[in-house]
Amino acid sequence: MRILSAASAFPANYYNQAVLRDALKMFWGSRLEKPRLLDRLWANAGVDGRYLVRPIEEYPSIDTWGKANDIWIEAAEDLGSAAICRALAAAGRGVADVGALFFVSVTGVSSPSIDARLINCMGLPRNLRRTPIFGLGCVAGAAGIARAADYVRAYPDQIAILLSVELCSLTMRHDDLSVANQISAALFGDGAAAVVIAGDRVEGSGPRIVDTRSSFYPGTEDAMGWAISERGFRIVLSPEVPNVIREHLGRDADVFLAQHGLTRADIGSWVLHTGGPKVLEATQEALGIPQSAIAASWELLRRTGNLSSASVLLVLEETMAHRRPPPDAWGVLAAMGPGFCSELVLLRW
Numbered sequence: 001m002r003i004l005s006a007a008s009a010f011p012a013n014y015y016n017q018a019v020l021r022d023a024l025k026m027f028w029g030s031r032l033e034k035p036r037l038l039d040r041l042w043a044n045a046g047v048d049g050r051y052l053v054r055p056i057e058e059y060p061s062i063d064t065w066g067k068a069n070d071i072w073i074e075a076a077e078d079l080g081s082a083a084i085c086r087a088l089a090a091a092g093r094g095v096a097d098v099g100a101l102f103f104v105s106v107t108g109v110s111s112p113s114i115d116a117r118l119i120n121c122m123g124l125p126r127n128l129r130r131t132p133i134f135g136l137g138c139v140a141g142a143a144g145i146a147r148a149a150d151y152v153r154a155y156p157d158q159i160a161i162l163l164s165v166e167l168c169s170l171t172m173r174h175d176d177l178s179v180a181n182q183i184s185a186a187l188f189g190d191g192a193a194a195v196v197i198a199g200d201r202v203e204g205s206g207p208r209i210v211d212t213r214s215s216f217y218p219g220t221e222d223a224m225g226w227a228i229s230e231r232g233f234r235i236v237l238s239p240e241v242p243n244v245i246r247e248h249l250g251r252d253a254d255v256f257l258a259q260h261g262l263t264r265a266d267i268g269s270w271v272l273h274t275g276g277p278k279v280l281e282a283t284q285e286a287l288g289i290p291q292s293a294i295a296a297s298w299e300l301l302r303r304t305g306n307l308s309s310a311s312v313l314l315v316l317e318e319t320m321a322h323r324r325p326p327p328d329a330w331g332v333l334a335a336m337g338p339g340f341c342s343e344l345v346l347l348r349w
Helices: 017-031 035-043 056-061 065-091 114-122 137-154 179-187 241-258 277-287 291-304 308-322
Strands: 002-009 013-016 049-052 098-105 129-134 159-167 190-198 208-216 224-229 232-237 267-272 330-337 341-348
Touching: 002 065, 002 208, 002 308, 013 017, 017 035, 017 049, 017 056, 017 179, 035 179, 049 190, 049 291, 065 098, 065 114, 065 159, 065 190, 065 232, 098 114, 098 137, 114 129, 114 159, 129 137, 137 159, 137 190, 137 208, 137 224, 137 308, 137 330, 137 341, 159 308, 179 232, 190 308, 208 241, 241 277, 241 330, 241 341, 267 277, 267 291, 267 308, 277 291, 291 308, 308 330
Parallel strands: 098 129, 098 159, 267 330
Antiparallel strands: 002 190, 013 049, 159 190, 208 341, 224 232, 330 341
C-alpha cells in the first residue's frame, strides 16, 4: 500500500490575522468584556493568516446554522472536487480509476453526503464505494488514511481517495464569547485536501503504509468536540488537551514502533497535525523530539491555521513536495482528536 499523492485546495479569500482579529472585535463590540484577553489569545496562536470560504464582510449575515450549512455544502463540492482533481493529476490517474472514496469532515452535514454529490459533478464511477465519516474532528485525516489503507489491503488492485473538507469559519457561534470560542476563532481556517492511496498491485511511487494504530482514551470525551443545539455547533475545547497528549502519545508511539522493532530514534520523518502552539509543544514533549523535527507542522500552522482533519494532510503534502525524506527512511503520520483518541500511521519512504 502506498500514498501516491496529496493535494490541497483553498477558497479565494485569504486574510492577515490582524485583519481577522480587528473584524471580530468590531463585530462583538461592547459585548467583549476583555478585549485585551482576545488580543493575547490571538497573539499566541502562531498564525499569520487564514483562508475563509466567504469574504469577511459576509459573515455577520450568516446568522443561522441553516445558512452556514448551505454554504458548507456548496463550497465542499467545489473545494472537494478541486482537491481530488489535483491529487489524481499528481498521481497520474483519472476519475475512472477510483475504486473508493472516503470523505471526512466535522464542520457541516449533508444527505446525500458530499461524496455522492461529487459523483454527479465529477463523473466518478457509479459503482464507487463511498464512506462518509463525521465526528472524528482533527484526528480524521490520519484515521481516514488508515481506513483507506484497510480498503486497498482488501482490494490491492484498486486506488482509494481520502477527501477532507473543513470550513471551520462557518462553525463560529456569533453569540459565544467564551475563551474556547475566542481561541477557536484565532486558530481555525478553511480548506480541503485529498490523498490518493494505492494497493500493492497498482503501479506508482510514494511512501509505503506499513501499519496503522488506533488508540482511544476512556473518560476524556469532554476534552474536545461540539456541543450541538438548534443554534448549531458550539466548540468544546478543554485546557487539558495538552496534558492528555503528554500522558498518552509517547507511550502509544513506543508500543506501536516496538511491534516493528523500532524506536522513536529510528523515525526520520514526523508528519503531525498542526493543532496549535500548545498542542505542538505538548507533542514535542511527549515524543521527545525538537521543534525542527516537526518544522512542517509549525509552518502550516503559521500559513493556514488549523484546518481540523485537513491539517495533517496539508503537512503530508508539504512533506512529499518539499521536505521528502531519503529513500527507506521511516516516518510516522499522526493526529489526535475528539474521543479523545489518536491515530498513528507508520510509513516507509
